[in-house]
Amino acid sequence: MNMHTLNPSASVSTPSRWWQTLALVLSALVLTACERPSPESVQSGYRGTGMVQVYNARLLEVKTEKNQPPVAIPSPGSDGPKAAQAYKNVKILGHLSVGEFNRLMVSMSNWVAPQEGCAYCHALPNFEDDSKYTKVVARRMIEMTQHINADWQPHVAQTGVTCYTCHRGEPVPNAIWFKSNPQPYGSNFMGDKAGQNTPSPVVNLSSLPNDPFTPFLLDDQKIRVNGPTPLPSGNRQSIKQAEWTYGLMTHMSTALGVNCTYCHNTQSFQNWTNSPPQRVTAWHGIRMARDLNLNYMESLTEAFPAHRKGPTGDVPKLNCATCHQGAYKPLNGAPMAKDFPELLKPAVTPTKVAAK
Numbered sequence: 001m002n003m004h005t006l007n008p009s010a011s012v013s014t015p016s017r018w019w020q021t022l023a024l025v026l027s028a029l030v031l032t033a034c035e036r037p038s039p040e041s042v043q044s045g046y047r048g049t050g051m052v053q054v055y056n057a058r059l060l061e062v063k064t065e066k067n068q069p070p071v072a073i074p075s076p077g078s079d080g081p082k083a084a085q086a087y088k089n090v091k092i093l094g095h096l097s098v099g100e101f102n103r104l105m106v107s108m109s110n111w112v113a114p115q116e117g118c119a120y121c122h123a124l125p126n127f128e129d130d131s132k133y134t135k136v137v138a139r140r141m142i143e144m145t146q147h148i149n150a151d152w153q154p155h156v157a158q159t160g161v162t163c164y165t166c167h168r169g170e171p172v173p174n175a176i177w178f179k180s181n182p183q184p185y186g187s188n189f190m191g192d193k194a195g196q197n198t199p200s201p202v203v204n205l206s207s208l209p210n211d212p213f214t215p216f217l218l219d220d221q222k223i224r225v226n227g228p229t230p231l232p233s234g235n236r237q238s239i240k241q242a243e244w245t246y247g248l249m250t251h252m253s254t255a256l257g258v259n260c261t262y263c264h265n266t267q268s269f270q271n272w273t274n275s276p277p278q279r280v281t282a283w284h285g286i287r288m289a290r291d292l293n294l295n296y297m298e299s300l301t302e303a304f305p306a307h308r309k310g311p312t313g314d315v316p317k318l319n320c321a322t323c324h325q326g327a328y329k330p331l332n333g334a335p336m337a338k339d340f341p342e343l344l345k346p347a348v349t350p351t352k353v354a355a356k
């Protein structure tokens with residue numbers, strides 16, 4: 001039998017074959033370059049519910065690297081004179097031994113301002129001097145850290161936080177937010193566009209409102225899309241509220257590096273009994289972020305200088321990304337707070353922040 005009769009195109013179409021092969025190879029290259037290595041999905045709910053998390057090993061590696069906690073300096077112990085006796089102006093850490101006190105000072109420098117060191121907060125050589133705003137802020141930050149670890153265990157558990165959880169070696173944490181400046185549409189008749197259609201990384205470059213934080217992580221608006229009844233009379237959830245809700249949800253997903261199904265069974269986004277337990281942790285996280293912004297960050301309004309404030313003169317505030325930075329547990333769950341018992345709970349009644 002003749003090969004040509006079996007496969008008539010074999011000899012005549014060599015050139016077009018050649019181009020076809022090239023096209024195939026090229027398209028294979030182009031397509032695989034999008035996701036390399038190909039993503040892995042991990043099932044997190046019942047089969048058939050589509051509850052999976054999608055990971056790309058390469059991006060995961062970068063994230064793991066970014067989330068390595070620093071090694072703690074060994075504790076010198078609580079023996080010896082107390083800081084309250086040795087120093088002049090200690091308001092919250094006086095119960096520590098001088099050794100423990102200095103270990104915390106060195107650690108804080110490493111966590112918050114490794115480049116500038118002690119001078120970032122202290123008007124050297126006068127360590128007792130409170131004239132730098134950074135020292136006033138840092139004192140309140142110590143209290144905030146103690147409050148998180150002592151009073152927000154439903155969220156941070158025994159893992160807890162230190163300054164490093166948010167700061168990662170920078171005076172200004174990677175993720176902070178300000179109230180958005182009201183921007184009217186073309187004419188004032190159409191009102192404030194509420195930060196819509198100005199794609200922002202905050203909402204993963206979507207056209208959702210770019211400040212979903214003021215209503216939910218500062219004010220106490222309802223995080224709702226659906227009304228409780230089918231009738232308009234009982235349904236008071238506005239479209240703006242729904243858009244803010246989706247804005248916040250998008251932020252929460254990107255901040256934790258997860259899909260919606262990490263916290264929801266999409267059969268009903270509203271229903272709590274079908275939701276994974278992480279949604280409850282997230283519920284506490286929303287309340288915690290609100291509490292910290294309201295009672296700690298905003299209380300520093302007088303202390304922060306103008307150049308650190310937002311377009312409407314408000315203080316920098318925190319959200320889920322400030323701690324999480326792309327990981328579903330900050331620092332991949334490394335329990336670094338346990339090495340600093342002085343940050344686990346307040347030793348004295350918290351101070352009122354003095355106006356600068």
Ligand code: HEC
Pocket residue numbers: 086087088089090091092093094105106108109112113117118119120121122127128129134135136138139
């Ligand atoms: C991120 C800010 C920050 C950095 C960096 C920092 N400190 Fe402090 N320091 C503070 C705060 C806040 C207090 C007050 C604590 C209190 O009121 O209990 C303080 C108090 C002190 C005091 C007590 C002074 C007195 O007489 O009242 C000493 C000493 C001190 N720090 C040393 C250091 C040294 C040494 C370094 C560098 C290794 C350093 N600090 C880095 C914030 C900082």
Ligand code: HEC
Pocket residue numbers: 108112121134135137138141142145161162163164165166167171172173176308316317318322323
């Ligand atoms: C939950 C997150 C979080 C934790 C934990 C935290 N901080 Fe902050 N910190 C912030 C935010 C948000 C700001 C505002 C950023 C800015 O100044 O623009 C800030 C600002 C500061 C500033 C002012 C920096 C500047 O240049 O304006 C200092 C100093 C500081 N923190 C010290 C500390 C210290 C010390 C600790 C640990 C005892 C700590 N922080 C823990 C979130 C945090």
Ligand code: HEC
Pocket residue numbers: 223224225226245246249250252253256258259260261262263264269270278279280282283286
């Ligand atoms: C880290 C957990 C988490 C992730 C991720 C998450 N959500 Fe949520 N979602 C919640 C929590 C908690 C609430 C309830 C908030 C409250 O009532 O305070 C909620 C509420 C909602 C609601 C409001 C339901 C109602 O009662 O009207 C919708 C809709 C929603 N989420 C959609 C989404 C979408 C879409 C995504 C993905 C883009 C998403 N969520 C990602 C935790 C999460």
Ligand code: HEC
Pocket residue numbers: 148155156157158159160161165252256278279281282285286287289318319320321322323324328329330333
């Ligand atoms: C002050 C830092 C901080 C902030 C702000 C924060 N978290 Fe967390 N979160 C943590 C820590 C620490 C853990 C780890 C707790 C543990 O080990 O169980 C955690 C755990 C979680 C978990 C559980 C993950 C799991 O798989 O068990 C969810 C979900 C979560 N956070 C969501 C949020 C959301 C949503 C926000 C913003 C509304 C938020 N967090 C803000 C510190 C923070």
